[in-house]
Amino acid sequence: MTSQTQDWRSRAKAKKQQQLDSIPKEWILRNPPSKDQLNVTDIPRTCGLLSSREIEITESHVEAILSNLAKGIWSAVEVTTAFSKRAVIAHQLVNCLTEIFIERGFARAAELDDYFKRTGKVVGPLHGLPISLKDQLCVKGLDATMGYVAWIDKPSEKNSVLVDTLESLGAVFYVKTNIPQTLMFPETYNHIFGRTVNPANRALTSGGSSGGEGALVALRGSPLGVGSDIGGSIRIPAGLNGLYGMRPSYHRTPYAGNVNSLEGLNSVYSVLGPLTTSLETVKTFMSSVISKEPWQYDPLVIRKKWNEDEYRLCDHNGGKQLCFAILWDDGMVRPHPPVLRALETARDALTRAGHKVIDWDPAGLAEVNNVASKLWGSVGKQDSLAVTSLSGEHLITTMRPEVEDLENLFELPSRYKALNLTAFEFWQVNVLQRQLRQEYLDRWRETANVTGTGRPVDAIIAPVAPYAAMPHGQHRNAVYTTVWNILDYPAIAIPVTTVDPILDVKRERSSFYNEDDRTNWEYYGPEKFKDAPVGIQVVGRTLQEEALIGMTEIVDRSLKTYQPKL
Incomplete structure (x- = not known):
């Protein structure tokens, strides 16, 4: 082992120890579950570390928490304490945290309580609400390593704009959450903090790259x-953990x-959004952030105020008899039975509620996915190696547990394969992306000829992935989410069901799209996905977040009130 290898490993180990030392000793689980216990979702409420009031607080939706804070029924300090304790418990179960800074959270909460006591008013619509942050969001004075050893002990000099925005709305920050090294994985593992696992089945992934958030919120360690x-990276962890994202x-x-x-890479942008336990909270987050006019602080933010008429679906017949199109598969990899059952349930629930449902043709999605591969692979590993070379740590190229600690990692994902595109060749990929966006805009508009409502399809319903949460190292397909990023369509993941060994038997097939499709079908067996949540996503049109939230509420309400025939 070289001195450079020893150095980066020792730095990673020291950072991890620093994290563990930040956990209050009285919050350490007295009787942690054995490794054989896969489903740990009940442990936070049964472990004995949380009082009945703390359980009530942490298992309430955001709207109830905010209401009780605004009425003075709960204080910001006790709400922050409850979620801090539960976050630490969750971390011991699924390894979901990076930075733990609960003392700062307590200080902030105390300031908010003092303000409320003096004025009888809240600071803003998120007054006293604990909010967890993905590791890449910058908080002044704290590391944002993003899973890179080279970024250890390089604290952020100031808050990111969204952190400042949320704080001005009354938020309390107390933990940051785990991510994969580079962020570019649908699973979560890095050399510093290790692997985050799924609370419903710890043999399965929590998804990525916001996998720490997904696991933490699923265990109610964050509202x-x-x-x-x-x-x-939001929708996959939401879908795999039974959340809204x-x-x-x-x-x-x-x-x-x-x-x-x-x-x-200004062709496809990363965006920030919420993961939570209710759809109402998605609206609260979006409307609150937009109310602070973020275009005044970030030059790329579009100046569009929250539009309540759009949320009320004034351009979509007031939400009456909408037409949804279901993407059953993308023409490349057909989903597993639990995912198809979730789509079938959505179809039946919406039809029962009086809405129209048609099929969405997957034509063109393969080309969209090909553009994504070219954009991300245009410079190969250069972006990542520029950081890992500073410390000597190994670039992680697989999430498979049996090879995660090897020095010579292999199985290079297609997104990292260097295409060595010239500037002109890269421009042509951007031209193709624009053309595909135009074609999809035209296709969507022309669906007015088949919906029977006089309008184009109101929203598309699609899988989040072709499977439920996979065993570690097996989640290799992000096409069902990526295509909407390339087309820039907003999308919301919502929970539907869990894998059922009786309902989700393997379906025989005689033909396949390709070898990936065959491999995906051969891999399936309901026993591999025990207790795994299954979600779907509702997809809207560019910059129509308000309408998308309103339509997703209709889908969610239809699902919750639907009683399928057995």
Whole structure:
């Protein structure tokens, strides 16, 4: 082992120890579950570390928390304490945190309580609400390593714009959450903090790259988390953990001031959005952030105020008899039975509620995905190696547990394969992306000829992935989310069901699109996905976040009130 290898490993180990030392000793689990216990979702409420009041607080939706804070029923300090304790418990179960700074959270909460006591008013619409942050969001004085050893002990000099925005709305920050090295994975593992696992089944992934957020919020260690999404990094963890998660359009929420991968790639932008336990909270997050006019602080944010008429679906028949189109598969990899059942349930629920449902033709999605591969692979590994070379750490190219610690990693994903594009060749990829966006705009508009409503399709319903949460190292397909990033369509992941070994038996197939499709089908067996949540996503049109939230509420309400025939 070389001295450089020893150095980066020792730096990673020291950073991890620093994190562990920040955990209050009285919050350490007395009887942690054995490794054989896969489903740990009940442990926070049964472990004995949380009082009944703390359980009530942490298992309330954001709207109830904010209401009780505004009425003085709960104080910001006790709410922050409850979620801090539960976050630390969650971390011991699924390894979901990076920075733990609860003392700062307590100080902030105390300031808010003092303000409320003096004035009888709240600071803003998020007064006293603990909010967790994906590691890449910058908080002054704290590291934002993004899983890179080279970025250890390089504290942020100032808050990112969204952090300042949320704080001005009354938020309390107390933890940051785990990510994969480089962010460019649909799973979560790095050399510093290790692997985050799924609370419903710890043999399965929590997704990525906002995998720490997904696992933490699923265990109610946070009522609202902020993630980022360039190819599904909010929606995949939301879908795999039974949560709601929104990918807004480019430049609708502020991104300035964060660390990131692929800096300078201005063809497909990463965006920030919420992961939470209710759809109402998605609206609260978006409307609150936009109310602060973030275009005044981030030059790329589009100046568009929150539009309540759009949310009320004034351009969509007031929400009456909408027409949804379902993308059953993308023409490349057909989803597993639990995912198809979730789509079928959505179809039946919406039809029962009086809405129209048609099929969405997957034509063109392969070309869209090909553009994504070219954009991300245009410079190969140069972006990542520019950082890893500073410390000597190994660039992670697989999430497979059996090879995560090897020095010579292999199985290079297609997104990292260097295409060595010239500037002119790269321009042509951008031209193709624009053309595909135009073609999809035209296709969507022309659906007015088949919907029977006189309008184009109101929204598309699609899988989040072709499977539920996969065993570690097996989640290799992010196409179902990535295509909407390339087209810049906002999308919201919502929970539908969990894998059921009786309902989700393997379906026989005689033909396949390609070898990836065959491999995906051969891999399936419901026993591999025990207790795994299954979600879908609702996709809207560019910069129509308000309408998308309104339509997703209709889908969500239809699902919750639907009683399928057995």
